[in-house]
Amino acid sequence: MTAGAPADSNPLCGRSPVAFRDGPFENLKVPLAWTAAVVAVVAMAGAALLLVSDRTTPDGGSSYGAARGAAASVTGPVSGVFAAPVRWVGAVTDYIGGYFFAVSENRRLRAEVAELEPWRDQAIALKNVNARYEAMLGLRTEPAVPMVTARAISDARGPFNRAKLVDVGASKGVRIGNPVINEHGLIGRVTGVTGGVSRMVLLTDVASRTPVLVDRTDARALLTGDGSDNPRLEFVRGAGSVQAGDRILSSGDGGGLPRGIPIGVAAKGIDGSWRVKLFSDRGAIDYVRVLLFQDFGQLIDPNALNAPPLAGLTTAPPPNAEQAGAIGDAAARRQAAAEAQAARARAAAAVAATPPATTPAAPQARPVQTRPAQPRPAAEAPSAATSPQPTPAQAPEGVT
């Protein structure tokens, strides 16, 4: 059969590949293992190329963020369906465990409540005092960070990746870099976002680096994940600044995380390094909260920064009649006080210019007082020798 032969002349197959087989390559036989090896080698080359070209972007995402987002969008709902039976089994084990350990857990909870009640009272008192101090000192405190509640639908627990998929995405305001917490403490940060699903990298991931501080000494350190359950504390500043049992909090350095989020407790690892027992491991990480905190830039109103200077002066409303009267009254008082002060200064200068004969050494004329009057207690009576003229603030009613 030739290439120009009718296609239906071959009863087995009437398409062109048969004609090709009967061509000049008719006797060419390639072992199947060779073709498989060629495909495998090409695939290996492709994998190596992907591996080299996959980089982390400055915002913490991936250079293949679109592909990862598409995969997360597909596997997220599928994970929810496939994982349903596993969740049911987990709920059954929780129910059985709760049934058999209810008494011991009740005792433990009672002891915990009794221990925490004094702390609660102290916290309320300290919160009150702290709020007064902040108001008195005019401290600029950080605003409350809005949060979004989410459910973890998938989990990577291997040595090379520690990550989770959560069922909230950009539609709820989640962005790359948002911190994620549960009821015990910090879990990780969002590194990929789609419309309805987000991926977060845990503190234990081998690529995770988190700036932290030691609560007792305020020493800074870097929390470095290594794929185990207890990440390492590295670059601890200060000798002896960490002890076993110290609370580790987020330091907020770099602006990626709010300061003061509880992370865990310091402990010595079996390899001699400082590690952190994470608070978030005290329970299952199923329901989490995503802090819609991007960085410190969100604390600044860009419109206020871009407004022209002194713009507020041109927009003040005109005073009403009562305010205008009060303003005129205050201006008249200030003018009268200034004139009286000037007259007193002139009199003092005249006295200094004509010294009496009985005075061997005339005191040097004091310069005109230009300092503003120091605030005095309201109960203190003004001295006639030192301040004959009342200041506007101290002038009695009816004096003009």
Add this chain to the structure above:
Amino acid sequence: MRRPVAVRVVGPLQWIVYPALAAIAATIIFATPVQLFGLMLPEPVFPMVLAFAWPLIRPSMTAPAVLFGLGLFLDLFWNGPLGLWALCLMGVYVVILLSRNLLAGHEGVIRFAWYMACTLAAFLVAYVIVAVRAGNPPAILALIGQILPTLILYPIADWMLERFDDGDIRFR
């Protein structure tokens, strides 16, 4: 008179597509964030079984392509470096494919030893790649925690070899 024997054709659908889908489903199920009696589910590399069994069952152009896709799926699903598991799984496939003649006829411990050696080599390559990329070596205990469940999967590979090796009558 001979009784008619039903001809059973074991095509790529049976020994490539269905096992690949099963591996994907198992990976997704075992990624469920749930604790059973206080313990998290293990996270074995299910496609490792296929990377070992497929070249022994029969050389094919489809199998390495599907295996490459499975590796990319693992990387995307676990948020690993793209190409990491694709490279490691393809490495296992190529090694077994080249050693096919050596492995022919062996069973039991010898075959498991090969499976264990290939698994350890794949994890070693992955460990080195991740350590170099992150500038931070992963924990050994966590590594063992993933290697052991993967090794436990060997009976599945053995079953696949018994079930599909030379199972297609067209290749006899």
